[in-house]
Amino acid sequence: MKFTALTTLFAAGLTSAAPAPNATPSPSTTTDVKAFGLMSLRSASPIHFGTVSASKSNLLINLPEEAQDATCDANVTNNGxxxxxxxxxxxxxxxxxxxxxxxxxDRSGMGQGNVGYLSGGQGFPRNAELTGWTSTDKGDYSYLNFNGAGLIACPAIPEGSWSIWVNAGVTNPGGSEGCLGFNAMVLPTEEPVSCTYS
Known part of the structure; x- marks a missing residue:
């Protein structure tokens, strides 16, 4: 997959210009995006410049390459x-x-900001919210948030990967430890690969 914004980011040398961790960017415009990847930004952390993957109904950062287990209509050149x-x-x-x-x-007291996705035939969790995602422009880049709330990453399995949660006011959701707020940079792609994820 070709993520043109990533190339621009490195070429412009703007790595230090990322918003503060767990900050919600000030909205300027919100638009639909046809196809994009996500990169996690949290300076001086294991998830800085992390790739967001999908596996077993969860969204994760830094998932090992063989663990995504997606069925795609073309070769995928990265794990995102x-x-x-x-x-x-x-x-x-x-x-x-x-x-x-x-x-x-699921931002209920039970869900604490849990994020997941459905595969064919599955029903949505009782307290699931299906809309509220926005791509918000800040400067030359856009960031994903949910109803104005930022995202949190928590250490997960496989080792070295991090599960993604919406910030629902719980510092360490799901009984996790060592969770980190981060910004999810939107990386539009002109050559998306169609996949079904495990």
């Missing part, structure tokens, strides 16, 4: 998932929209 954003709903990109897997959020 491709997303699509429409009308506040976030999907895992599939050129056949009937096959798209939708991302949900």
């Amino acid at each position: 998932a491709t997303f699509s954003l429409r009308d506040g709903a976030l999907f895992l990109y599939n050129k056949d929209t009937d096959e798209e897997q939708q991302v949900w959020v």
